[in-house]
Amino acid sequence: MSEPVLKLKGVETDIAQYHILKKVDLDVPRGSVTMLLGRNGVGKTTTLRTIIGHWQARAGSITFDGNDITRLPVPDRARAGIGFVPEDMGIFADLTVEENMILAAISGPLDAARRDWLFSVFPPLRTFWNAAAGNLSGGQKQMLSIARAMAERRTLYLIDEPTKGLAPAIISTMVGALRELKAQGASILMVEQNFAVAKALGDHAAVMDDGRIVWTGSMAELANDATLQERLMGLSMEMQ
Amino acid sequence: MTIAPTHKPTFADIPLSERLAKATPLLLVPVLVLVGLAAIGNPSSWLTLTVSGLAMGMMIFIIASGLTLVFGLMDVINFGHGAFISVGAFVGISVLLALGGWAGAPSLLLNLLVVLLAVIAAMIVTGGLGWAFEKVIVRPVYGAHLKQILVTVGGLIVIEQLIAVVWGPEEIFFSRPETLKGAFTFWGAALEKYRILAVAVGLGLFVAMRLVFRRTKIGLIVRAGVENGEMVEALGYRLSRVFIGVFIAGSALAGLGGVMWGLYQEVITASMGEELMILVFIVVIIGGLGSVEGAFIGALLVGLLQNYVAFLEPKLALVSNIALMTAILMWRPQGMLPVVKAK
Numbered sequence: 001m002s003e004p005v006l007k008l009k010g011v012e013t014d015i016a017q018y019h020i021l022k023k024v025d026l027d028v029p030r031g032s033v034t035m036l037l038g039r040n041g042v043g044k045t046t047t048l049r050t051i052i053g054h055w056q057a058r059a060g061s062i063t064f065d066g067n068d069i070t071r072l073p074v075p076d077r078a079r080a081g082i083g084f085v086p087e088d089m090g091i092f093a094d095l096t097v098e099e100n101m102i103l104a105a106i107s108g109p110l111d112a113a114r115r116d117w118l119f120s121v122f123p124p125l126r127t128f129w130n131a132a133a134g135n136l137s138g139g140q141k142q143m144l145s146i147a148r149a150m151a152e153r154r155t156l157y158l159i160d161e162p163t164k165g166l167a168p169a170i171i172s173t174m175v176g177a178l179r180e181l182k183a184q185g186a187s188i189l190m191v192e193q194n195f196a197v198a199k200a201l202g203d204h205a206a207v208m209d210d211g212r213i214v215w216t217g218s219m220a221e222l223a224n225d226a227t228l229q230e231r232l233m234g235l236s237m238e239m240q
Numbered sequence: 241m242t243i244a245p246t247h248k249p250t251f252a253d254i255p256l257s258e259r260l261a262k263a264t265p266l267l268l269v270p271v272l273v274l275v276g277l278a279a280i281g282n283p284s285s286w287l288t289l290t291v292s293g294l295a296m297g298m299m300i301f302i303i304a305s306g307l308t309l310v311f312g313l314m315d316v317i318n319f320g321h322g323a324f325i326s327v328g329a330f331v332g333i334s335v336l337l338a339l340g341g342w343a344g345a346p347s348l349l350l351n352l353l354v355v356l357l358a359v360i361a362a363m364i365v366t367g368g369l370g371w372a373f374e375k376v377i378v379r380p381v382y383g384a385h386l387k388q389i390l391v392t393v394g395g396l397i398v399i400e401q402l403i404a405v406v407w408g409p410e411e412i413f414f415s416r417p418e419t420l421k422g423a424f425t426f427w428g429a430a431l432e433k434y435r436i437l438a439v440a441v442g443l444g445l446f447v448a449m450r451l452v453f454r455r456t457k458i459g460l461i462v463r464a465g466v467e468n469g470e471m472v473e474a475l476g477y478r479l480s481r482v483f484i485g486v487f488i489a490g491s492a493l494a495g496l497g498g499v500m501w502g503l504y505q506e507v508i509t510a511s512m513g514e515e516l517m518i519l520v521f522i523v524v525i526i527g528g529l530g531s532v533e534g535a536f537i538g539a540l541l542v543g544l545l546q547n548y549v550a551f552l553e554p555k556l557a558l559v560s561n562i563a564l565m566t567a568i569l570m571w572r573p574q575g576m577l578p579v580v581k582a583k
Contacts (some may be wrong), residue, residue: 052474054474073473073480074470074473075473075474075475075476075477076475078474078475079476084474090471090474091471092463092467092468093467094467094579095463095464095465095467096498099460100464102457102460103457103461103464103472103475104475106475106476106477148475240583
């Protein structure tokens with residue numbers, strides 16, 4: 001088996017006086033989708049933000065693509081090949097959709113073929129290309145947020161709850177887009193509360209509790225074991 | 241294969257009231273101009289005051305545009321900005337006085353050339369000073385507003401004292417270049433030549449800034465950084481470097497504003513920047529933190545209102561801008577066109 005694309009070892013993160021991550025160990029296999037699951041407030045978002053560098057790890061190491069990135073500034077981690085879709089989507093509301101996408105292309109002008117592919121994946125982007133991103137609906141903003149991360153090829157995508165609050169039609173678009181991304185060979189680490197989506201997309205799963213990874217395995221294994229789900233997360237996927 | 245949803249998205253109709261509410265700040269300047277005409281009555285006096293107000297507003301805008309970006313991008317409250325105004329004025333006017341032959345010649349070309357050289361010298365010196373100021377004074381206090389106020393006010397005082405050491409403690413009186421003196425008459429109104437130049441420079445700068453912010457990638461990075469710096473960094477841009485560039489550019493613009501203001505008043509003092517900062521802060525606050533467009537509208541409102549009120553009721557001129565700020569903040573507590581939401 002190939003070396004994981006991302007490896008967290010004993011990562012600890014504090015936010016103000018709160019000790020949020022407590023020795024997180026996590027491997028993200030290359031070219032697959034890893035779902036980061038768990039109850040609210042167990043440290044899933046903090047884990048993603050620590051990987052991209054918005055929170056600095058107090059202890060432990062983060063290895064990406066064979067390189068230690070634990071102390072790298074945020075922009076260097078992004079340029080190393082990590083795309084980030086935050087929970088609040090992080091779109092630039094005062095910029096147009098086009099301007100958001102231009103910014104996302106960090107290595108040069110936005111590639112026309114890539115843009116057309118994104119239009120096919122997220123048709124509303126074409127419709128609202130010249131509109132202020134702040135005027136988009138919640139689902140369209142989420143599409144823009146993910147499309148922005150996909151504007152250039154990245155080795156790893158960190159995606160925080162992309163389906164939160166979205167209508168079923170939009171969720172199916174998201175799932176399809178992320179499948180296409182995976183088909184292109186990208187690795188994805190995704191926080192997701194919607195178990196149906198997690199089950200549909202995930203190859204691997206890691207479950208967090210109280211700032212630690214408490215279980216790792218295949219998504220199929222977790223999806224098929226209601227008792228395990230109850231024990232790890234307090235409810236079963238079948239309830240959803 | 242496309243996995244597009246079956247729904248066809250369309251633009252939602254924004255209600256007229258919402259569209260009007262958005263456009264209201266843009267309408268304030270023409271409304272104020274019309275109210276001024278109604279209150280003053282005499283069209284020629286009104287035109288003179290309007291040009292004077294626009295000139296004053298443009299100069300304040302030049303100074304305020306850098307400050308609002310510095311605040312918007314890195315959440316830095318820089319009271320030291322006033323020092324760049326004073327230094328710019330002293331450097332620029334020194335060039336003007338050194339090239340007194342060109343300034344005194346009755347040649348528009350030579351006069352504009354000497355003003356241009358004065359502006360270039362002032363912008364280079366204040367840009368360099370801004371670079372050092374950011375590195376030595378501002379950088380250690382990122383994220384700490386109280387410390388920022390204390391150290392930048394301290395920096396302002398030190399630089400003012402250094403001006404006194406270099407140029408002496410007295411104010412310096414001088415005359416504008418020959419062809420920029422006096423006024424010409426238009427529809428019975430006396431329009432000062434220099435004020436027309438100030439309006440042209442301010443307008444040109446505003447258009448140039450709009451082009452940079454709308455048409456260039458660095459402009460997009462700055463606009464996006466003001467709105468959500470964390471996300472800009474997550475895309476791969478080093479915002480700290482962009483900020484240093486903006487700080488230097490903002491300082492250089494303050495230097496330009498200092499030269500323009502000095503030529504407007506025909507006298508410069510070490511404390512002129514500090515005194516102007518009250519108006520500059522009013523403009524930044526009512527415009528909306530981080531908004532260049534807001535600063536532009538705010539500066540024009542401040543300039544026009546002060547000139548109209550000074551003509552109509554001189555005793556109220558001093559309080560007119562504070563009253564304007566109070567009224568606008570009661571209407572829009574975050575300013576007219578805020579870009580910075582919350583940090």
